[in-house]
Amino acid sequence: MARVIVNLPASAKRGEIIEIRTLAGHSMETGFRRTQLGELVPRDIINRFVCTYNGAEVFRADLHPAIAANPLIVFTTVATESGTLEFRWTGDNGFSATHTASISVV
């Protein structure tokens, strides 16, 4: 299980736009680098990130090798109701990581 960090406010006013900062621990090997012997290092990246808010998808990102190691993704969503946000990263070689966070909306 990869280490991920998600930062979002624990509570928000209804209708408020909240900023969510996510970071996943991953080397994001591009597949274009070579070893000292000249062999290509095979590609190993996270290629998808999805955020769902109480089961409804609110944000999705397709990542390519041009994303830096330990991909940072900062985005916003509207705090509509109390509940849970689920974050899911998937990638090459069966990589998968999930994180859930709860938010209370007043």
Added chain:
Amino acid sequence: MRTRRQFLVLTGGLLASAAGQAQLPPNLAALRKAALNEAVRKVTGDAQLRRGRVKLDLPPLIENGNAVPLAVRVDSPMTEADHVRAIHVFTEKNPQPNVIGIQLGPRAGRASVTTRARIADTGTVIAVAQMSDGSFWSDSVEVVVTLSACLEDGLI
């Protein structure tokens, strides 16, 4: 029996053609540009790409291309009737032009996203936003990279 003249013409011609093939430089700049245009076309289709509404924010002088802070903000009310459907970022000089593709909707509240990219070389970075009415808007930034990503050994 082959005369000296025939021999010279034959070998000279062979050498010239071999040298010509060996010296034909692969026009990398044009190839990269074509790949970039192809990637943008794949997103926009036949729709017209207009400048404006999108603000691509990244430092003009990049000392380390391996982690370049990159922010895209789109001017949109983000309502059910008028919102940003997708944002795509491309670079000109990377081995692959795509950087990130984002799908969002009115629930985002604000069309803004921040990430960190790898940028291989001095060139253009382009952000394209698709609106809910099907129009495409873009912004491009020229960047100067001193330490490039991906190509540190200069093999590509």
